[in-house]
Amino acid sequence: MTDLLRIEALSVTYPRSKKPALASVSLSLAPGKKLAIIGESGSGKSTLAHAIAGLLPRGSSVSGAIAWPALGHPAIPGADFGMVFQDPGASLNPVLRIGEQIAEGAQRHLGLDWREAERRALELLRAVQIPQPEAALRAYPHQFSGGQRQRIAIAAAIAAQPRLLVADEATSALDTLVQAEIVSLLTHLVESQDMALLFVTHDIALAARLADRIAVMHDASLVEIGPTRAVIDTPQSAYTRHLLSTHIDLADPPRIARPAS
Amino acid sequence: MNRALRLIGRRAISSIPVLLIVVIGTFFLLELASGDAVDAYLVSIGGGDAALIEHLRQSYGLDQSALTRLWIYVSSLARLDLGWSVAFNRPIAGLILERLPNTLYLMGSATALAFVFGTALGILAGARPGSLGDRLLSIGSLALYAVPSFWLGLVLSVVFAVQLRWLPTSGIETIASGKQGLERALDIIRHLVLPVSALAMIYLALFLRLMRAGMAEIWRLDFVRAARAKGLTRARIVLRHVARNALLPVITMLGLQAASMLGGSVVIESVFAIPGFGRLAQEAVSARDAPLLMGIIVVSAVLVIVVNMLIDLVYAVLDPRVGASEAAS
Amino acid sequence: MSALARFRRSPEGVIGLALLTVLALAALLAPLLFPGDPLRIAGPPLLTPFTDPALPLGTDRLGRNVLAGLVHGARASLIVGLAAALVAVAIGSLVGTLAGFAGGLVDEALMRVVDAFQIVPGFLLALAFVSVLQPTLPVVVTAIALGAWTGPARLARAEVLSIRERDYVAAARIIGMHPLEIALREILPNALPPVLALSAVIVAGAILTEAALSFLGLGDPNIVTWGSMIAEGRAVLRSAPYLSIVPGIALVLTVIGTYLLGEGLAAMLSRRERQA
Ligand SMILES: Nc1ncnc2c1ncn2[C@@H]1O[C@H](COP(=O)(O)OP(=O)(O)OP(=O)(O)O)[C@@H](O)[C@H]1O
Ligand SMILES: [Mg+2]
Numbered sequence: 001m002t003d004l005l006r007i008e009a010l011s012v013t014y015p016r017s018k019k020p021a022l023a024s025v026s027l028s029l030a031p032g033k034k035l036a037i038i039g040e041s042g043s044g045k046s047t048l049a050h051a052i053a054g055l056l057p058r059g060s061s062v063s064g065a066i067a068w069p070a071l072g073h074p075a076i077p078g079a080d081f082g083m084v085f086q087d088p089g090a091s092l093n094p095v096l097r098i099g100e101q102i103a104e105g106a107q108r109h110l111g112l113d114w115r116e117a118e119r120r121a122l123e124l125l126r127a128v129q130i131p132q133p134e135a136a137l138r139a140y141p142h143q144f145s146g147g148q149r150q151r152i153a154i155a156a157a158i159a160a161q162p163r164l165l166v167a168d169e170a171t172s173a174l175d176t177l178v179q180a181e182i183v184s185l186l187t188h189l190v191e192s193q194d195m196a197l198l199f200v201t202h203d204i205a206l207a208a209r210l211a212d213r214i215a216v217m218h219d220a221s222l223v224e225i226g227p228t229r230a231v232i233d234t235p236q237s238a239y240t241r242h243l244l245s246t247h248i249d250l251a252d253p254p255r256i257a258r259p260a261s
Numbered sequence: 262m263n264r265a266l267r268l269i270g271r272r273a274i275s276s277i278p279v280l281l282i283v284v285i286g287t288f289f290l291l292e293l294a295s296g297d298a299v300d301a302y303l304v305s306i307g308g309g310d311a312a313l314i315e316h317l318r319q320s321y322g323l324d325q326s327a328l329t330r331l332w333i334y335v336s337s338l339a340r341l342d343l344g345w346s347v348a349f350n351r352p353i354a355g356l357i358l359e360r361l362p363n364t365l366y367l368m369g370s371a372t373a374l375a376f377v378f379g380t381a382l383g384i385l386a387g388a389r390p391g392s393l394g395d396r397l398l399s400i401g402s403l404a405l406y407a408v409p410s411f412w413l414g415l416v417l418s419v420v421f422a423v424q425l426r427w428l429p430t431s432g433i434e435t436i437a438s439g440k441q442g443l444e445r446a447l448d449i450i451r452h453l454v455l456p457v458s459a460l461a462m463i464y465l466a467l468f469l470r471l472m473r474a475g476m477a478e479i480w481r482l483d484f485v486r487a488a489r490a491k492g493l494t495r496a497r498i499v500l501r502h503v504a505r506n507a508l509l510p511v512i513t514m515l516g517l518q519a520a521s522m523l524g525g526s527v528v529i530e531s532v533f534a535i536p537g538f539g540r541l542a543q544e545a546v547s548a549r550d551a552p553l554l555m556g557i558i559v560v561s562a563v564l565v566i567v568v569n570m571l572i573d574l575v576y577a578v579l580d581p582r583v584g585a586s587e588a589a590s
Numbered sequence: 591m592s593a594l595a596r597f598r599r600s601p602e603g604v605i606g607l608a609l610l611t612v613l614a615l616a617a618l619l620a621p622l623l624f625p626g627d628p629l630r631i632a633g634p635p636l637l638t639p640f641t642d643p644a645l646p647l648g649t650d651r652l653g654r655n656v657l658a659g660l661v662h663g664a665r666a667s668l669i670v671g672l673a674a675a676l677v678a679v680a681i682g683s684l685v686g687t688l689a690g691f692a693g694g695l696v697d698e699a700l701m702r703v704v705d706a707f708q709i710v711p712g713f714l715l716a717l718a719f720v721s722v723l724q725p726t727l728p729v730v731v732t733a734i735a736l737g738a739w740t741g742p743a744r745l746a747r748a749e750v751l752s753i754r755e756r757d758y759v760a761a762a763r764i765i766g767m768h769p770l771e772i773a774l775r776e777i778l779p780n781a782l783p784p785v786l787a788l789s790a791v792i793v794a795g796a797i798l799t800e801a802a803l804s805f806l807g808l809g810d811p812n813i814v815t816w817g818s819m820i821a822e823g824r825a826v827l828r829s830a831p832y833l834s835i836v837p838g839i840a841l842v843l844t845v846i847g848t849y850l851l852g853e854g855l856a857a858m859l860s861r862r863e864r865q866a
Binding site: 278279280282283286287290291293294403404406407408409411412415416418419423517520521523524525527528531542543546547549554557558561562565566569 | 806
Binding site: 053054055076077078079081082083085087090091092093094095096104105108109140142153156157159160166 | 482483484486487488490491492493501502505506579581
């Protein structure tokens with residue numbers, strides 16, 4: 001199958017910084033598949049996600065290639081990929097109605113007028129299980145809980161039916177119960193809509209449950225990438241082994257031992 | 262809308278003690294004056310005998326103790342009675358009401374001009390932080406922000422009224438021109454162009470800088486990155502997401518500047534000989550008419566309070582978060 | 591990087607400092623450069639600039655040396671600007687710190703007073719104040735400060751409220767320091783940097799207010815100020831507009847210099863804070 005996304009030897013250095021934040025990273029993602037990127041803080045996970053989404057600050061030096069073979073053209077933000085951020089409180093515009101923030105992507109990319117885009121927004125609010133979706137359309141972000149805001153942000157990100165959803169620590173700011181709900185919502189959405197998912201997290205247990213494949217990052221480089229089971233059961237790099245051992249000591253082992261198949 | 266009304270109500274109630282502080286403070290400040298209005302009046306008519314002085318003092322209540330007069334003042338203020346102007350020999354309230362419209366035209370137009378162009382240019386500068394246009398606008402606005410309005414007024418009138426003769430140098434309208442209706446309105450507008458521009462520029466620069474700085478902050482926020490990741494047009498990101506949020510502090514500043522603008526119009530009215538409220542203040546000062554000056558200060562404080570209430574309303578419309586926490590509790 | 595080096599790296603700060611240094615030198619050296627009263631008659635009236643090397647900027651309506659007035663005017667502007675800002679910041683910081691630290695009814699009362707000062711146009715207040723007393727330098731300074739101290743007061747109060755709960759204040763309280771002592775020794779110095787950053791704006795505002803007051807004839811009549819020079823030039827605005835324009839340019843440059851210096855100082859302070 002043609003890959004949806006293929007990254008080759010991608011290096012990124014931020015402006016006014018000498019050390020690269022991403023050093024020659026290569027990976028690929030097939031349509032409809034779920035890839036988890038794990039690694040400790042500062043390892044370059046967000047930089048990778050931002051590079052894919054074209055969100056690096058101006059003046060960053062970038063080398064290597066980001067290709068979208070299955071699309072046959074450079075990816076259009078919103079239309080070909082959507083993005084969800086870590087802090088659901090900050091990723092919605094506080095002064096615009098929820099309806100507008102979901103509809104604007106659909107209006108832009110699906111050739112809908114505002115009325116139709118609004119109807120699509122309503123549909124999406126139902127899909128992400130916001131209670132009383134009609135009222136929610138007219139409401140503002142501060143009127144929702146953290147988990148609900150993240151659902152709304154997800155709805156806005158997928159409004160134009162992208163082929164890939166990039167989630168940068170989309171559940172890290174939420175408490176455990178809500179986190180589980182968001183994860184199952186994400187899983188359900190990508191599977192039902194045949195979307196690929198690139199899920200950035202520092203939670204190995206979560207990655208193991210959710211992803212088809214896991215990529216491990218350390219100090220700006222990709223140290224290992226492979227099928228979830230292989231990475232968990234027979235890690236190739238010393239760093240992954242170290243990561244796994246520290247994690248198993250800390251979190252609940254059964255889930256690690258039996259990753260999603 | 263309910264929430265906005267509640268806000269206004271609360272501000273109105275909390276304004277009462279503040280206004281009282283203004284009244285009492287001003288009253289005692291003016292008590293410090295070495296002479297009173299009667300002295301000034303006597304100087305202007307070339308003196309008078311002791312009986313006349315006594316009579317005048319009595320008729321204006323100046324022979325009573327300060328506290329008694331304060332009490333009389335505050336209680337008549339409660340009936341919207343501002344007292345009697347010695348210098349103009351007529352009720353102060355009527356005098357102020359007659360002069361106020363000219364100042365409101367001046368201030369209103371200057372505010373509108375400063376706000377519209379200030380925010381528009383601020384958006385232009387803030388749309389691409391660090392670009393050449395941004396830097397030029399920053400430098401330009403800093404320079405403009407340093408220009409005293411009365412001097413700018415003089416320079417403008419040298420250029421546009423004296424040299425080019427495009428606009429009149431002074432007054433609010435052509436005297437005894439017999440103009441009516443639309444013609445008269447146009448005449449007033451022509452007279453207001455220079456004073457309004459002179460008064461507006463410093464605030465235009467202020468709003469520009471505020472808008473630009475606010476936008477620079479907001480570009481960094483997550484929801485702007487989310488908007489970019491949605492692939493929205495640049496115009497929509499700049500206007501609907503960045504500028505829309507950066508507008509809020511500008512609105513707040515609009516309220517904070519109301520008092521300073523009223524002060525600025527005192528000087529501008531003097532430069533352009535506009536018979537307004539500010540000019541009246543200057544006349545009150547030179548005639549040593551303490552009750553008039555007092556009335557002017559009290560009315561301007563009320564004006565500033567009213568402007569801020571309106572600003573609160575606008576703000577509540579623009580920011581859905583206002584009053585949300587209290588509604589929840 | 592030292593604070594000085596950080597300051598030198600901000601072009602605004604350097605330009606501002608240069609402008610103000612020239613001005614300060616002019617102000618300091620005024621009695622040496624142009625000895626005697628700048629208000630005395632020095633030549634024929636309305637002498638055009640650049641015609642007489644002894645009177646490079648010409649003379650005004652009464653034959654007074656314009657350049658001498660300009661240089662002496664710098665003194666008035668800088669002295670009034672700095673003194674008024676100093677008084678405003680001192681009063682404001684004190685009231686704000688007190689309000690923030692005392693809390694409760696004292697805070698409430700002090701803040702209502704701050705509100706009262708904010709809803710009265712500062713210029714109108716200054717006008718009233720100067721007209722009630724005599725237009726001498728200290729009175730003008732006080733009059734301007736009356737309209738400018740509320741900003742520092744609010745800022746100082748906000749700083750105090752945010753700093754109040756921090757560890758070292760709690761520690762001081764445990765040691766048994768008196769609240770006022772804590773306020774003066776621990777809180778005030780910490781709240782000062784942002785208040786200082788605000789000061790440049792206040793100095794600039796004070797210079798502009800002083801000019802406007804003396805423009806309206808409410809300045810000290812015994813000293814030359816740029817505002818009074820501008821007002822003086824108005825009488826001959828049609829024939830000799832430069833008499834009003836030149837002192838205005840000096841005023842604009844001074845205020846720009848103050849803003850730029852303020853931006854440089856802010857860059858210096860903010861970077862230091864980020865490091866901490
Ligand atoms: N805008 C930026 N400018 C300069 N350096 C940056 C910028 N953003 C990130 N960095 C640096 O790049 C490196 C990688 O950062 P990145 O945000 O990609 O890490 P991360 O793996 O997402 O970490 P976390 O788990 O904390 O989110 C870090 O050293 C970071 O300090
Ligand atoms: Mg990250």
